[in-house]
Amino acid sequence: MRILVVEDDKDVGGFVVRGLKEAGHVVEQADNGRDGMFMAASEAFDAIILDRMLPGGIDGLRILETLRAQNNTVPVLILSALADVDERVRGLKAGGDDYLAKPFAFAELVARVRALARRATPPLPPTLCCGDITLDPARRAAFRAGQRLELSPKEFALLECLLASPGLVLPAEELLERVWDEAADPFTSAVKHTMHRLRAKLGDPPVIETIREGGYRIGPP
Numbered sequence: 001m002r003i004l005v006v007e008d009d010k011d012v013g014g015f016v017v018r019g020l021k022e023a024g025h026v027v028e029q030a031d032n033g034r035d036g037m038f039m040a041a042s043e044a045f046d047a048i049i050l051d052r053m054l055p056g057g058i059d060g061l062r063i064l065e066t067l068r069a070q071n072n073t074v075p076v077l078i079l080s081a082l083a084d085v086d087e088r089v090r091g092l093k094a095g096g097d098d099y100l101a102k103p104f105a106f107a108e109l110v111a112r113v114r115a116l117a118r119r120a121t122p123p124l125p126p127t128l129c130c131g132d133i134t135l136d137p138a139r140r141a142a143f144r145a146g147q148r149l150e151l152s153p154k155e156f157a158l159l160e161c162l163l164a165s166p167g168l169v170l171p172a173e174e175l176l177e178r179v180w181d182e183a184a185d186p187f188t189s190a191v192k193h194t195m196h197r198l199r200a201k202l203g204d205p206p207v208i209e210t211i212r213e214g215g216y217r218i219g220p221p
Helices: 010-022 033-042 060-069 085-093 106-120 153-164 172-179 190-202
Strands: 002-006 026-030 047-051 076-080 098-101 128-130 133-136 141-144 208-211 215-218
Touching (some): 010 106, 026 033, 033 060, 047 060, 047 106, 060 076, 060 085, 076 106, 085 098, 128 153, 133 153, 153 172, 153 190, 172 190, 172 215, 190 208
Parallel strands (some): 002 026, 002 047, 076 098
Antiparallel strands (some): 128 133, 133 141, 208 215
16 A cells, blocks of 8 residues: 655654564655645555654644645544543544544554555455466465465566556556655666566466556556
């Protein structure tokens, strides 16, 4: 998933971002309300983790209300030290989908974010398949003809993106956004080089097709 974390506390924000990245997600971060508002409104995310009290003249509730007024339905988990019932109700009424009070257990945070994403998008099958290739996102395991593939996190994420959209051409720019993060150079050859390594590990016959001036596709159109 591509997740935006809007949190001004450097320790909390750093902890959450590191943990989510280690879990295989692409994570962007904003540490104030203005940047958080801009990123949430202008970029596509699968979920947002949003603090209530933010510097920059824009608090979390205003970000939420603005997104919902724009018919932006991205799932939002409010993460806040304001833990009493009235504050939770305010956050949910403003458009939050869930509310987690600080301090929190990271495992619970991840479980709640995943639950929000499942409710917001059509569910994918527990395993993704194309021909003799099988990928199990929950186990972070991929196989070809029954043999386990030793893939790096980026190779695994690329294969997962392709298998989740069989027959569709995914532009390199979209793959860069979904698998890397905003710090990635838009002119980088990271997608091309990682795709080359992925193809080598998948072996023959080739299953990933390069569409000239289009992108990459797995499976028949």
